[in-house]
Amino acid sequence: MEYNFRKIEKRWQIYWKKYNIFYTKENKKIKYYILNMFPYPSGTGLHVGHCLGYIASDVYARYKRVVGYNVLNPIGFDSFGLPAEQYAIQTGKHPHNTIMKNSCRYKEQINKIGLSFDWNRELYTSNPNYYRWTQWMFIQIFNSWYDKNSKQAKPIDFLIEEFNQNGNHFINASTTSNYKFDSKTWKKLNSYEKESILLNYRLAFLCNNTVNWCPELGTVLANDEIKNGKSERGGYPVYKKKMLQWHIRISAYAERLLKGLDIIDCSKSLKKLQSNWIGKSIGTSIFFKILYPIGEINQIELFTSYPEMIFGMTFIILSPDHPLSEKISIFSLHHKDVFTYVNKEFCIDENTKNISGVFTGNYVLHPFIQKKRIPIYISNFFSIKNQTKSIIGIPGHEEKSKKFAQKFNIEIIKVLDFNEKCINSNFLNGFNRKQAKEKIIKILITKKIGETKTSYKIHDAVFSRQRYWGEPIPIYFKNKIPKIIPLDQLPIMLPKIDNFHTINDKSPLGRAKNWAWDEKNMKIVPNILIDQKYIFPIETSTMPSWAGSSWYFLRYMDVHNNQFFIDKKKENYWKNVDLYIGGAEHSTGHLIYARFWHKFLLDRGWITTEEPFKKILNQGMILSYSAIIFKVTGKNIFVSYGLLKNKKHAYSSFQEVYVDISLIKKNNELDINKFKKYRFEFYSSIFILERGIFFCKRKLEKMSKSKYNVINPDEIYEKYGSDVFRIYEMFLGPIYQSKPWDEKKINGIKNFMNKFWCLFHKNKIFKVSEINPTLQEYKILHNAIKKMQEKMQSFSCNTSISLLMITTNQLTVLKCNKRKILEPLVQLMAPFAPHISEEIWYKLGHKKSIIFYNFPIFNAKYIVEKEITYPIMFNGKLKFVEKFNYNTSIKEIKHKILNHPKTKFVLKKKTLQKIILIPKKIINILFK
Structure with missing residues (x-):
């Protein structure tokens, strides 16, 4: 007997909303x-x-x-x-x-x-009542600095007070630029000079840095918004470009972000991803003397995790946004070439495939080989994906360094043999890597040209977006100095504009007509009133979407x-x-x-x-078969999948084009007419058929709108009901695993739900008995309650549903319709199928929603004790098996096994080392 899920589900959805059940x-x-x-x-x-x-x-x-x-x-x-x-x-x-x-x-x-x-x-993050507080928090971040001594953020006023009173005291901040000067010098600085110094400490700061720029989208992108060198949204080319941007000094929190993973309960893979993103490494900083000083700079600090490889070093690479690169572009002998390269836009996708760089004309001196000059290059080659600022090139032992050395004809030196022992060095020959590292570090520290150091891969997050639809940054500029908009004037709301696109690198807010701050009257006014006395320009970038989230x-x-x-x-x-x-x-x-x-x-x-x-x-992901057709690169021609390797239709390369799965007929055939109407840009395309049919390739992958392989839930719950849909999704497999979508299997869930409904109905009439259950029925119920509690605690929804299916089948066989059994069963079902459970609960005579009734408690006297079979192994080899009661303690199991006749026989002339017991799995006895 099927139940009317449409009527039931609509009724209870209205009821939940009307009575605020989940308030x-x-x-x-x-x-x-x-x-x-x-x-x-x-x-x-x-x-x-x-x-x-x-x-x-x-x-x-x-x-x-x-x-x-x-x-x-x-x-x-x-x-x-x-x-x-x-x-x-x-x-x-x-x-x-x-x-x-x-x-x-x-x-x-x-x-x-x-x-x-x-x-x-x-x-909604776009609601002014919400982003008022996002703006408030940005101001607090701007007005804070990170004190390494106390390992926490503090108000910037504390730092200014420190400068005013004890300016000659070393301020240990989260930046590489630390300042040491007396309070008299600080007080003599003008506002612009003071702010320039404070920007090295503020947790929100302006910095001219290399960013990911997408011209098609007209905005800067974060690293996680780029996939395979292109923008995740739209698949457009992304370039490395220098721009003045707001940053958040997340790097100051690197160690705390790493340590915090210890108190988060999550998968090992997630912790590894986070840990790799933060990228902690303990190594050595080496101070290299620059042969020809660059302005006032005569040395450079470079970090390496492998100081023992120093004798294989043949070049240095600096990224274009390394602090020294700009100086080199001014003072270098090759300053014109360097300036051009440093300020050049690099396409990320192309630069990962092609090695580029420029020799600066500068050198550093090798710290151990007298008069040996090491050339300095500037290149984007290493910094595209991992944001590396500098590299010590060791081409004899590092593949990327080798490729760079070959490109620029740089010497390649081997410093380790196949046994990881040092060669080609005066005083390390024959040392293993560990010995060599210890000796080199000791010498570097003794000579005061090196020190042990902890480095982090995580970099400060770019916070500016050249977009309209984001939180306005509550900053205006007074004589180029960033000033906060008063807190009591928040939120600063987006102005009304007609064109949302970035044009000629000018953001939408940069073209807004009313986007200036009246400092006297504290309000936004038209830009034409900007006079740099009372009215000033407002920041034209908006916050990234991650600010609100x-x-x-x-x-x-x-x-x-x-x-x-x-x-x-x-x-x-x-x-x-x-x-x-x-x-x-x-x-x-x-x-x-x-x-x-x-x-x-x-x-x-x-x-x-x-x-x-x-x-x-x-x-995990829900997987679905996407449909792909193949377009000849550079031509408006599509070739059927089976003809790709046919010599008659041989083309140099193909571009994969995803097709909406609704346009696919049986046997993976594309409906060409529908496709042309759906994708009008291909309306005039030529389709080369195969046996009169155009076939596409099917690929099982993540269900995604970009892959056009999505299944609309509306169609599923309209056809089968929401409860069936819910249970099917949970029954697919463990929550953390990816699993394929297969609608054919939903009918099994539908049959299960009908069987559950029939427990309470006979000849379409709701009927339950008040007779006391049998012992067997009690055992079925209470074992189900106990197991359900265990499974829910471990988030095992799929096995919980299996349990409900088994229990329903057992009670169906017994023709059980007794209230004392079925009423608790409804409560077990309710989290998974709430609509049908509410309906039956109401029919059982309850006036309040099932959500207000306590989960049933199992009675231990009805719990069926099971036996567990343990394979008994000796040094990993199976010798015999033994059964134990389900509730037997580990201590008892070990005692019985060690005193078992077969164990005593095997250990008669042996020495017991250890007994390994994996609960409910194996017992392994180790001996000599």
């Missing part, structure tokens, strides 16, 4: 804060891959509620950023309007899935507070996120930024926790 407020219960990574409301809405994490978090949120926790499960939208702006450019519609329209679409889809979000806490989890705790970004009592109650669920693609950029932002707010005393997230769970 959350602080109370005396233990809190549990569960959160999905911020969704971006794109125009196409959710696909089934997005739903995986949302459903998983909802299952767990519902479970935690019924086991007694006060659960916060909020939702909002990461509504600033490049996608909305690009859509506005393409359609001429304002980003705000498209964002609101798209978010309505998301909300409709989310509610149809039955997700238990607290919509009373909904927020770096603290949104805090705002959910107190979303309606207009006095401050969070109330202390509420922050003290919720503290941080207990479970954070999202895709692995956010494992580096977003998590690094959010963790940094959180630590800064802690340093300044506004929150109380070091880390924002207690546990992070990355859901």
